[in-house]
Structure formats: C-alpha cells, structure tokens
Amino acid sequence: MKRYFGSYGGQFVPETLIKALSELEEAFIEFKKDKKAKREFMNYLREYAGRPTPLYFAKNLSGFSGSSVYLKREDLLHTGAHKLNNTLGQILLAKFMGKKRIIAETGAGQHGVATATAAALLNMECVVYMGKKDMERQAPNVDRMRLLGAEVVSVDKGSMTLKSAINETLRDWVKNVQTTHYLLGSAVGPHPFPSIVKYFQSVIGKETKMQIKRKENRLPDSVIACVGGGSNAIGIFSAFVDSGVELIGVEAGGESLELGKHSATLTMGRPGILHGALSYLLQDEYGQVADVHSVSAGLDYPGVGPEHSYLKDKGRVKYDVCFDNEALDGFKLLSSLEGIIPALESSHAVGYLLKHKKMFSGKIVVINLSGRGDKDLGIVRSKGVLDV
Amino acid sequence: MCKIGIYLVCDYPNSEKFLDAVTVCEKYGMDFLEIGFPFSDPVADGPVIEKAALDVLKRENSNDFLQSLEKARNIFSKKLYVMTYSNVIFGYGTEKFAKKTEFINGIIIADLPFIESERFARIFDKYETNTIRFVTPETDFSDIDEIKQSSKDFIYFVSTRGITGGKFSMDTETLKKIEYTKKGFDYDVILGFGIKNSNDIKTACLYSDGVVIGMKAVEALEQNNFEQFIGSLKQ
Numbered sequence: 001m002k003r004y005f006g007s008y009g010g011q012f013v014p015e016t017l018i019k020a021l022s023e024l025e026e027a028f029i030e031f032k033k034d035k036k037a038k039r040e041f042m043n044y045l046r047e048y049a050g051r052p053t054p055l056y057f058a059k060n061l062s063g064f065s066g067s068s069v070y071l072k073r074e075d076l077l078h079t080g081a082h083k084l085n086n087t088l089g090q091i092l093l094a095k096f097m098g099k100k101r102i103i104a105e106t107g108a109g110q111h112g113v114a115t116a117t118a119a120a121l122l123n124m125e126c127v128v129y130m131g132k133k134d135m136e137r138q139a140p141n142v143d144r145m146r147l148l149g150a151e152v153v154s155v156d157k158g159s160m161t162l163k164s165a166i167n168e169t170l171r172d173w174v175k176n177v178q179t180t181h182y183l184l185g186s187a188v189g190p191h192p193f194p195s196i197v198k199y200f201q202s203v204i205g206k207e208t209k210m211q212i213k214r215k216e217n218r219l220p221d222s223v224i225a226c227v228g229g230g231s232n233a234i235g236i237f238s239a240f241v242d243s244g245v246e247l248i249g250v251e252a253g254g255e256s257l258e259l260g261k262h263s264a265t266l267t268m269g270r271p272g273i274l275h276g277a278l279s280y281l282l283q284d285e286y287g288q289v290a291d292v293h294s295v296s297a298g299l300d301y302p303g304v305g306p307e308h309s310y311l312k313d314k315g316r317v318k319y320d321v322c323f324d325n326e327a328l329d330g331f332k333l334l335s336s337l338e339g340i341i342p343a344l345e346s347s348h349a350v351g352y353l354l355k356h357k358k359m360f361s362g363k364i365v366v367i368n369l370s371g372r373g374d375k376d377l378g379i380v381r382s383k384g385v386l387d388v
Numbered sequence: 389m390c391k392i393g394i395y396l397v398c399d400y401p402n403s404e405k406f407l408d409a410v411t412v413c414e415k416y417g418m419d420f421l422e423i424g425f426p427f428s429d430p431v432a433d434g435p436v437i438e439k440a441a442l443d444v445l446k447r448e449n450s451n452d453f454l455q456s457l458e459k460a461r462n463i464f465s466k467k468l469y470v471m472t473y474s475n476v477i478f479g480y481g482t483e484k485f486a487k488k489t490e491f492i493n494g495i496i497i498a499d500l501p502f503i504e505s506e507r508f509a510r511i512f513d514k515y516e517t518n519t520i521r522f523v524t525p526e527t528d529f530s531d532i533d534e535i536k537q538s539s540k541d542f543i544y545f546v547s548t549r550g551i552t553g554g555k556f557s558m559d560t561e562t563l564k565k566i567e568y569t570k571k572g573f574d575y576d577v578i579l580g581f582g583i584k585n586s587n588d589i590k591t592a593c594l595y596s597d598g599v600v601i602g603m604k605a606v607e608a609l610e611q612n613n614f615e616q617f618i619g620s621l622k623q
Contacts, residue, residue, distance in 0.1 A: 003503075010504050012499045014431070014498060015522035158429065272475045273479070275431075287427075287450070288445060
C-alpha cells in the first residue's frame with residue numbers, strides 16, 4: 001500500500017510503533033482478501049448496525065432552500081452516527097490479528113460509544129480516552145460508554161479535547177502495542193489508518209451512489225459533508241471522486257477565522273506534522289499546534305486526514321467553513337422543518353447549504369447527515385437556541 | 389567507558405536555571421547533552437517532561453530556545469544534541485531550523501522513525517548536523533543493518549516500550565538486538581527511556597555504550613537538587 005496521498009500522509013510516529021503499523025498494514029491487506037471476514041463485516045453492518053441507511057428526500061428543506069436536498073441518514077445507524085461502520089470493521093480486523101484489548105480516543109463521544117459498542121459485541125476489553133472538557137460537554141455519551149462496559153479515562157492535559165485524547169491513546173499504544181489495537185476513529189493518523197478508516201466508511205458513498213441513481217436516475221450535482229478529521233466526508237466522497245460531482249467539505253469556522261477561534265484546518269492552515277501524518281495543520285509560526293474551537297466537539301481538532309489535504313491541493317474537493325451560529329441555525333431548522341435533530345457536526349453541512357441557498361438553487365444536493373443530535377442538547381441549551 | 393548523557397528541557401524551569409544546569413553538567417563531566425525543544429503535543433514523553441514542556445511554552449517560543457541553546461553550546465564542551473518533534477522543525481521551516489542550529493552535533497526527532505527520516509537528514513547533513521536514528525527491540529535485523537549504515541553518530545536504542553519516565557527493564561530479545569546493533573558499528577549505542585539511577589546505569593552499561601537520563605534529571609531540577617543528582621550518577 002502507498003504511505004502517501006500525493007505529498008501527504010506518512011508515518012511520523014516513534015520508532016516503537018513502526019512494527020505494529022506494518023503488522024496492521026499486512027493484516028489489513030489479508031483481511032480485505034478474506035471472504036469470510038468480509039461476509040462477517042457485511043453481515044454485522046446489515047443485521048446489527050442497520051445498513052443500508054436511507055437516502056431521504058427532505059421535501060420541506062428542499063422547499064425552503066430551493067434545491068432538491070437528500071439526506072444520507074447515518075444518524076439512523078445504530079449508536080446514532082457513521083462511526084460504527086469503522087469500529088465494527090476495525091474490531092473484526094483486531095480480532096483477525098489476535099488482539100484482545102482495544103483503545104480509542106473520542107471527541108464528541110460518538111466514536112467512543114461506537115467503539116465500546118463493537119467491543120461489547122465482540123467481547124473485547126475496551127479503554128476510551130476522552131478530554132475532560134469533552135466529557136463535560138458530552139456527558140450522556142460518557143454514561144453510554146460506561147454502560148457498554150468500556151473504561152473511560154479522563155484526559156486533563158493540554159487542550160483537554162480530542163487532540164489531547166489522541167496524544168494519550170498514542171502513549172498507551174506505545175506501551176501496550178503487542179496486545180492492543182488502537183481503534184482510530186477518523187481518517188487521520190499514521191499510515192495505514194487513513195486508508196483503513198476510508199475503506200470501512202466507503203460504504204456510505206457506495207450506498208448513496210446506488211440510491212441516488214435509483215431515485216433520480218443520475219448522480220447528484222453536489223455532495224456536502226462536514227470535516228473534522230474527515231471520516232464521514234471521505235466515506236461519502238470516495239464514491240464520487242472519479243465523477244464530475246461537486247464535492248464540498250465543510251469545516252468548523254467556530255466564532256471567527258482568527259487563529260484559536262476556529263477549527264478550519266484546510267481553509268486556514270498550512271502543512272504540518274501531527275499525530276503521525278503530514279497534513280494541513282493549524283499551527284503558529286514556530287510549528288506549535290494552535291488552540292482550536294468549535295461548538296461541536298467532533299470538529300474541534302487542529303489537524304485533518306491527509307487525503308483531504310491531497311484532495312484540496314488537487315482542487316478536487318472544495319473546502320469551506322460554516323460558523324458556530326450558522327451551524328446552530330442549521331441544527332434548529334432541520335429539527336423544525338424535517339423532524340430530524342442533527343448532530344452539531346452534521347449541522348455544519350446543513351448550515352452551509354442554508355448560507356449558500358442561491359448557489360445550490362435548482363440543484364440536486366446530497367448532505368451526509370453523519371449523526372444525530374441528542375447528545376448535543378446540553379450545549380445547544382447553553383447557547384440559548386432552545387429559548388423561546 | 390560508559391557514557392552518561394543528560395536530557396534537559398530548554399529553558400525549564402527558566403532560562404537562568406536551565407543554563408545553571410548546563411554548567412553543572414559541564415562541571416561533573418557529563419558526556420553529552422540532549423536539549424529538548426518543547427512541542428505542544430509531545431506524544432513520546434511522559435507526564436513529567438510534558439508538563440515541563442507545556443510550562444515553558446506558555447512563556448517562550450523557538451526563537452528564545454535558539455538563544456538559550458547557543459549559550460548552552462558555549463558552556464558545554466562535549467557533544468550537544470537537540471531533541472524535539474517533527475513539526476517543531478518542519479513547521480518552523482526545516483532549512484531555517486537546521487541553519488540556526490548548525491552549531492549542534494546532532495538532531496533527535498522523537499516522532500521521526502527511520503522510514504521517514506530522509507527528508508530531514510538530507511537537510512541537516514548540509515549543516516553537518518547528524519540525524520540520530522532509533523532502534524527498538526522490535527526492529528528487524530535487516531532494518532538495523534540499514535540504520536547502522538546510514539548513521540554517522542550514535543544510535544538511540546529505545547530499550548523499554550513506552551514513553552519517557554517509564555520503567556527500565558531488558559529482556560533477552562532486547563539484549564540480542566542491542567548486541568547486534570553494536571556489532572561492527574563505529575559509533576555508540578546509547579540506551580534511553582526508563583533509566584533513573586546509578587543502578588540502572590550499571591545494568592545498562594553492561595550491554596551498551598551509554599545512557600540518557602531524562603525524566604529524573606528534570607525532576608531533580610524541579611526539586612532543586614540537580615547538582616547532587618548529577619554528582620551521584622558518576623559513582
């Protein structure tokens with residue numbers, strides 16, 4: 001397998017992890033060829049996770065926005081977000097490799113819940129690292145993980161968000177690499193993780209392509225997805241990269257585009273090296289990783305998957321921002337118009353469409369609704385969105 | 389002769405005390421120094437060094453570190469290395485960083501495995517700064533051969549799985565790999581990670597050419613007994 005997407009990617013990790021990464025790569029290649037393993041994965045996706053998820057024509061939102069809007073309903077997947085596609089896949093891969101212990105990082109808690117779920121299902125020991133700040137703002141997910149039998153470790157160092165959680169998980173992995181699989185939740189990290197996560201998430205794109213052809217007899221004009229690390233986006237984009245469909249990745253504009261107040265890595269960053277990969281990065285002039293902000297814990301991350309950096313430089317995907325308040329508008333509107341409460345992450349994609357209604361006028365647009373928003377009610381309440 | 393190297397976080401706890409510590413290392417004849425350039429996300433470091441690094445970063449940036457580094461160079465007469473993370477160099481500009489640190493003997497990049505090292509080594513070579521390579525108990529014999537061939541200075545043997553400040557131990561497989569790394573190699577094989585006291589040093593020195601002490605040195609500095617600690621190591 002190739003270690004780089006163009007000039008992005010690589011394996012910038014301590015030497016101690018290199019053997020484990022090459023073992024993982026070899027196992028992944030075998031796993032993909034193994035018909036039984038593949039059947040097992042597809043079976044879990046169908047019977048347990050609830051795939052395929054619907055591609056729903058959002059009539060009211062379409063009327064409101066003047067375009068034909070389809071929502072890829074990953075929010076309806078078991079545990080309420082697209083994350084389970086990857087955790088089921090990777091946990092089967094870990095089992096295939098004979099690993100008994102699973103560790104994971106989580107930001108919003110969705111990946112942590114999906115990991116704890118898959119670990120419970122396949123009877124694996126599971127430890128999830130989560131920033132202290134995220135544990136506070138996504139408390140219901142902490143309870144869910146514990147109920148599922150996972151140990152949740154609070155990380156009270158650094159930014160106390162997703163970035164610190166990844167640092168801590170990497171440290172655990174360096175120590176326990178022989179027994180433990182690091183179940184990375186986004187399309188980030190050292191090779192082969194970005195390729196593995198993309199492979200397991202590509203089911204989103206494959207289904208969407210078939211469904212839209214059935215409904216519209218053609219491909220959509222545009223596909224919009226939010227981008228934090230970029231796993232739901234790469235999952236849906238992967239089926240359309242070789243077509244002429246316009247692909248739009250929406251990053252968290254946060255409060256403003258001043259460094260420290262947003263998480264718009266591709267829009268505002270420059271190439272750097274963090275968590276094992278060379279990719280766009282929000283950093284200061286000395287190469288220190290910048291503080292970031294987003295109302296959505298899942299997008300609150302200074303890096304991004306290396307393939308997105310490649311797609312940006314190549315000009316194949318357009319990356320743009322949606323600010324906190326615009327995402328909250330999207331959150332509110334989708335709830336009231338369609339009876340669907342979206343995750344704050346996915347609300348950025350909805351908010352982007354609303355902000356650019358004219359641009360999409362008369363077009364067929366697919367939004368990847370990567371997760372549901374029940375987990376976000378606390379933060380939404382604190383932002384005054386629920387006030388009458 | 390078994391060499392002892394000391395790791396210090398640049399400008400920790402402050403610039404003055406850091407330079408005092410360098411002076412102590414010179415006075416007690418420490419064999420080499422590794423100066424840590426703080427990074428915001430030091431994944432190869434344990435809590436003690438991480439805390440120290442983040443503390444310094446609240447007040448200073450790489451330009452300050454470069455100034456102190458030059459002063460340290462003038463105080464310390466033996467080999468001086470900088471230890472840091474890829475993005476402290478890449479994000480600052482690799483060429484610029486290499487030029488500004490051209491007076492050091494080598495660069496140690498904690499998150500730069502051999503497989504990715506070429507892009508950095510190429511540039512540091514121009515300034516006669518050696519890129520230090522790592523070997524671990526898991527490194528294949530054929531890779532060790534390659535690493536030895538491309539090394540122009542010591543090899544950092546990561547003897548313990550884990551991060552700085554972990555427990556020091558060596559199993560037979562590790563010893564075999566150390567021996568293989570040493571065989572016919574013109575430079576030193578230095579053990580790091582987990583070495584805390586003169587007992588650990590004695591054990592490590594049975595098999596290697598030297599050791600690096602990091603976490604314990606930083607702790608001693610915090611507890612104001614650095615000189616006593618350094619003095620105790622040579623026994």
